[in-house]
Amino acid sequence: MSLLLLLALSLLISVSGAKFSGRPGVNYGQLGNNLPSPADSVNLIKSLNAKRVKLYDANPKILTALNGTDITVSVMVPNELIVNISKSESLSDDWIRSNILPFYPTTKIRYLLVGNEILSSPDSELKSSLVPAMRKIQRSLKSLGVKKVKVGTTLAVDVLQSSFPPSSGEFRSDISGLVMKPMLQFLNRTKSFLFVDVYPYFAWAQDPTHVDLDYAIFESTNVTVTDPVTNLTYHNLFDQMIDAFVFAMKRLGYPDLRIWVAETGWPNNGDYDQIGANIYNAATYNRNVVKKLAADPPVGTPARPGKVLPAFVFALYNENQKTGPGTERHFGLLHPNGTQVYGIDLSGKTTEYKESLPAPENNEFYKGKIWCVVAKGANWTQLGDALSYACSQGNNTCDPIQRGGPCHKPDLTVLHASYAFSSYWAQFRKTGGTCSFNGLATQTIKDPSYGRCEFPSVTL
Numbered sequence: 001m002s003l004l005l006l007l008a009l010s011l012l013i014s015v016s017g018a019k020f021s022g023r024p025g026v027n028y029g030q031l032g033n034n035l036p037s038p039a040d041s042v043n044l045i046k047s048l049n050a051k052r053v054k055l056y057d058a059n060p061k062i063l064t065a066l067n068g069t070d071i072t073v074s075v076m077v078p079n080e081l082i083v084n085i086s087k088s089e090s091l092s093d094d095w096i097r098s099n100i101l102p103f104y105p106t107t108k109i110r111y112l113l114v115g116n117e118i119l120s121s122p123d124s125e126l127k128s129s130l131v132p133a134m135r136k137i138q139r140s141l142k143s144l145g146v147k148k149v150k151v152g153t154t155l156a157v158d159v160l161q162s163s164f165p166p167s168s169g170e171f172r173s174d175i176s177g178l179v180m181k182p183m184l185q186f187l188n189r190t191k192s193f194l195f196v197d198v199y200p201y202f203a204w205a206q207d208p209t210h211v212d213l214d215y216a217i218f219e220s221t222n223v224t225v226t227d228p229v230t231n232l233t234y235h236n237l238f239d240q241m242i243d244a245f246v247f248a249m250k251r252l253g254y255p256d257l258r259i260w261v262a263e264t265g266w267p268n269n270g271d272y273d274q275i276g277a278n279i280y281n282a283a284t285y286n287r288n289v290v291k292k293l294a295a296d297p298p299v300g301t302p303a304r305p306g307k308v309l310p311a312f313v314f315a316l317y318n319e320n321q322k323t324g325p326g327t328e329r330h331f332g333l334l335h336p337n338g339t340q341v342y343g344i345d346l347s348g349k350t351t352e353y354k355e356s357l358p359a360p361e362n363n364e365f366y367k368g369k370i371w372c373v374v375a376k377g378a379n380w381t382q383l384g385d386a387l388s389y390a391c392s393q394g395n396n397t398c399d400p401i402q403r404g405g406p407c408h409k410p411d412l413t414v415l416h417a418s419y420a421f422s423s424y425w426a427q428f429r430k431t432g433g434t435c436s437f438n439g440l441a442t443q444t445i446k447d448p449s450y451g452r453c454e455f456p457s458v459t460l
Contacts, residue, residue: 021051024050024052025072025312026054026316027313029315029317031319036336038059039065041065042065045316046069048345049345051346053072053073054076058075058077064103064107066103067106067107071108072108074109074110074112074312077115079126082118082126082129083126083129083133085114085129085133086132089139093144096137100149110150111151113151113154114137116153117156119155119175127179130153131182131186134153154195154197156197157241161173163241164240164244165227166232167247169245171248180252184252187254188257192258194249196259196262197264198241199264200236201266201276201277201327204237213363216237220236225240232303238289242261243303246259246303247303264289264314265285265286265331266282268283268318268331268341270325272366272370273460274362276362277326281363283343286313286344289311289313290345290346291348294348315331316334317333319332320439321439323438324436366445367460369457370444370460371455372443373418373421373442374414374417374418374421374440375439375442376442382440383413390421390424394423394428397423397424398416401416418448425458427456
């Protein structure tokens with residue numbers, strides 16, 4: 001046998017025998033006004049020993065910075081383009097030409113996600129457009145010569161109408177036949193993955209009385225859950241949530257479709273009314289989930305033992321411009337200055353960390369009064385609209401800051417806005433009102449009242 005043939009055979013064996021790694025990557029969100037440059041961010045991703053990164057768009061500066069690295073990349077079609085792409089092959093082709101072809105293949109784009117948590121949207125047209133858009137994007141990739149790129153979309157756990165016990169896993173009736181069945185068929189045909197966002201934090205925080213914290217952060221030694229139908233035993237909440245998707249797919253006839261965890265993580269901080277969001281729990285959860293996912297041989301889950309479960313940890317940075325509760329801005333492995341919030345190694349090779357973690361102080365609900373005030377660094381030019389919104393939502397919400405009221409300070413918009421935010425939140429928290437106002441507000445346990453002006457508060 002010739003030397004050339006031997007070399008070719010050796011290469012074929014090495015390629016075909018290459019293992020698909022469960023070593024997790026990281027989600028690279030960009031909703032911050034103080035984040036490092038794309039080039040610096042790529043170096044930071046390398047410092048975490050991540051070999052995969054997921055973007056929430058196809059940012060050309062980031063894709064350029066990733067060029068020539070060995071980091072595999074997942075990019076995303078924005079939600080707002082999905083309806084139009086579902087109706088137009090030419091628009092789909094144009095998107096691939098503009099966002100993929102300039103970088104592929106020297107930037108290792110391997111996954112293309114069509115939208116983010118689309119099936120959590122109330123928009124029926126958007127939901128019905130999802131699978132047609134995925135098909136269009138797949139055809140465009142093929143016709144334009146882009147190979148090795150898997151097409152998918154991300155799903156939140158609210159696509160399941162039943163998830164406990166795991167064997168009862170079932171997709172919501174409004175999407176099961178109309179969206180999920182054709183989606184699973186598409187993913188199966190193209191040998192892609194079901195990309196799912198799995199957050200034990202939120203499942204635990206909704207019911208911390210009945211869900212054990214150690215079970216949620218992989219630290220439980222004596223808490224297990226046994227599925228009465230399958231007799232499978234669960235030692236952590238993560239596996240339990242994953243297997244609910246396994247059984248939901250099985251119900252629709254796709255028992256073997258691969259799962260990819262598109263997001264998982266734990267917040268390192270949050271608002272006063274958000275239990276368990278702290279550095280200790282975040283470090284413990286993320287270190288343990290990395291250890292599980294990167295294990296060799298793979299651990300899998302009770303329903304799929306020994307199977308590789310690829311994943312992306314959320315997120316690279318604490319992002320200060322994310323809206324919603326405080327936890328949304330504190331899922332980062334890194335501070336915006338590039339320093340680690342806590343020691344973490346995404347390769348899974350580090351099993352012992354020398355640093356001592358700060359003791360958790362909010363693993364039980366805060367008991368006391370909380371106020372909602374203007375956040376430090378808030379954009380003052382936006383306060384007027386937020387103030388007007390808060391005052392227009394309820395009866396007498398802002399009476400004390402009107403002319404003649406005890407809190408009337410006509411030259412101090414910040415004080416008026418703080419009063420309005422606190423009053424709105426106190427009135428509407430039980431019906432879903434939040435202390436956020438697009439990042440303009442924050443919670444405080446320091447009473448902002450002054451003189452005869454008493455700010456309304458929330459008591460937990």
